[in-house]
Amino acid sequence: MSADKKPGGKGFEVIQPPRTLKDKVGSGGKGLDPRALERAEAAMNTFKDTIDFAQQALPELMKLQVLMEQLIANPTQTQTLLPKMFEIVHDLRGQGSSFGYPLVTRIGSSLCRYVERHDKDSQAEVDVVRAHVDALRAVIGSKLKGDGGEIGQKIAEGLETLVSG
Amino acid sequence: MMGYKLERLTVMVVDDNKNMRSLVRAILEALGVSHVIEAQDGEAAFKKLKEQQIDLIIVDWNMEPVDGVTFTRKVRTDPESPDQFVPIIMLSGHTEKARVMQARDAGITEFMAKPIAARALYARMVAVIEHPRTFVKTASYFGPDRRRQDMPFPGPDRRSTAVKGGKSGKGNLSEDQQKALSQAKDAIRTLDKS
Numbered sequence: 001m002s003a004d005k006k007p008g009g010k011g012f013e014v015i016q017p018p019r020t021l022k023d024k025v026g027s028g029g030k031g032l033d034p035r036a037l038e039r040a041e042a043a044m045n046t047f048k049d050t051i052d053f054a055q056q057a058l059p060e061l062m063k064l065q066v067l068m069e070q071l072i073a074n075p076t077q078t079q080t081l082l083p084k085m086f087e088i089v090h091d092l093r094g095q096g097s098s099f100g101y102p103l104v105t106r107i108g109s110s111l112c113r114y115v116e117r118h119d120k121d122s123q124a125e126v127d128v129v130r131a132h133v134d135a136l137r138a139v140i141g142s143k144l145k146g147d148g149g150e151i152g153q154k155i156a157e158g159l160e161t162l163v164s165g
Numbered sequence: 166m167m168g169y170k171l172e173r174l175t176v177m178v179v180d181d182n183k184n185m186r187s188l189v190r191a192i193l194e195a196l197g198v199s200h201v202i203e204a205q206d207g208e209a210a211f212k213k214l215k216e217q218q219i220d221l222i223i224v225d226w227n228m229e230p231v232d233g234v235t236f237t238r239k240v241r242t243d244p245e246s247p248d249q250f251v252p253i254i255m256l257s258g259h260t261e262k263a264r265v266m267q268a269r270d271a272g273i274t275e276f277m278a279k280p281i282a283a284r285a286l287y288a289r290m291v292a293v294i295e296h297p298r299t300f301v302k303t304a305s306y307f308g309p310d311r312r313r314q315d316m317p318f319p320g321p322d323r324r325s326t327a328v329k330g331g332k333s334g335k336g337n338l339s340e341d342q343q344k345a346l347s348q349a350k351d352a353i354r355t356l357d358k359s
Contacts, residue, residue, distance in 0.1 A: 012303040014310070017250040020297040021174070021220060028169035028294070032287055036168060036196050040283035043195035044188065051184050091182075091227065094258035097280030098188060105280055116261070124338045131349050138356040151356050158349030165342040 053099035054143045057092060061140055064088045068133045075126045085129065086115045092136065103148040106156045107135045114163045128162055135159060169294060171197040175218065178203050179210040179233065180225040180256070185281070189223055189256075192283045196290070207236025214240065215247050221293065223286075226257035226268070233257070234271045241272035241308045249307065250300060252293045256281065272308025274298060 064085060071081045093108025095101075111132035135155050138144075144152055176198050178189045186203045193201050202219070204210035206228040213219070222240075224233040231239075237253050240246050255268045258279040265276050275289045298309035338346065 012301055015300040015302060017297065017300060019250075021252065021294045022297065024173050024220060025169040025171055025294060028291070032284070032291060033168050037284060037287055039195040040192045040287055043191045044281075044283045047188055047191040051188075056184060087227065090258050094279035095182065095185065098185065102280075122337075124342075127338070127346060128342075131346055131353070134353050135349060138353045142356055142359060144356065151352050151359075154352035155349050155356070158345045158347075158352060161345035162338075162342050162349065165339050165345065 048098070048100050051099050053095065053101050053104075054140050056099075057095070057104075057140050060088050060092060061137060064133055065137065068130060071126055071129065075123055078125055082115050082129070085133075086112060089115075089132075089136070100145050101139070102146065103139050103144060103152045103156060104136060107132055107139065107159060110156070110159045110163050111136075131162065132159055168197070169291075171290075172199040174198050174220045175200040175202065176221045176223065177201075177210060177213060177219045178223050179205075179207065179228070179236065181205050181228040182225075185225065188281060189286070192281070192286055195283075196287060207231030207233060207239070210236055211239055211243075211246075214251070215245070219248070219251060221290070222251055222253045224253060224255055226255060226259055226264075234268055237268070237271040237273055237308075252298075254286075254289050254293065269311055270306065272306075274309050 067081055067085050067088075071077065071085075074081070089108045089111050093105050093112060096104030096106075096108060111129065114128060114132070139148060139152070139155070147153065148155065176193055178186050178193070178201060180186045180189070180203075183205075186205075190201045190203065202213060202217075204213050207224070208231040210222070210224065211231070214222075224236060226233040233255055237255070240251060240253065241249055252274040253272070254275045254277055255273040256277050256279060257264070257268070259265075259268075260278045268276055274293055277285055277289050300308060301310045301312075
């Protein structure tokens, strides 16, 4: 290890990395460069427009539907099935807003929050999860971009109230 | 204002989703980074790290076979790691405090919550440049100094919110919940018909 080592007291050692990014890129002034930020945001928006998120999400949505059907058929299997559903929804949540579908992120967040609190098998739980999965299917299926307008707000608010109750 | 010479950097973007990699690449290139390389999981990324010098890594959490946390730990502690000090920005939808702590304990430099925003990514890069972290070696940890208290916490503490909300009452839906469920179902039906 070529780094400078400094005595760090008992049980640990403080090490100065051998090089820093600043050595390489120099000083950029204080804060973010607004012109660079503008270019980055423009590039991000241009790229978003080239991506058909609804099409891209279909395979994951189908997997989610299959798990949902299994859950409906076996409502006592939430502890096995919900973690699998969580992973899919969690990914969709991360991608939604990135590709112009913030409503998918909002619905996904609501379901993730609910699953994180999961503690028992019940029909009520299946109903709550099913409402979220149906909402994701409907929003993605109808390519409802942005906040989804009035109908999107109704869906999201209904689900959020359901989960926070 | 003189800007950073970001064109001098080689940045590796590690994500199993090709569109996510391309999105991050588009932002980086617009910021002036001219050399962006991509890897689809932690295993491929570790191989690329051994092949060339990389100045900054932006890594997703959920990937197979090797996820972002395992990859980070490997970069920091594996005897075969070619650069234990390389800055790592973790990009993840896992914003719960316990998860952020898990990533921190693996040795990440900065954490950024998904969905991706150009401003947030740029800000993390500036933080890495302007506030280089000292490293700490203990019996059980090697990585950036975790005592730094200002690591941005990327979202609400859902875990504590969940505790506050309680776990009870899920056996049956309350009247308010039934009303909310009915509202959501009606709206979904309307959307399905449109």
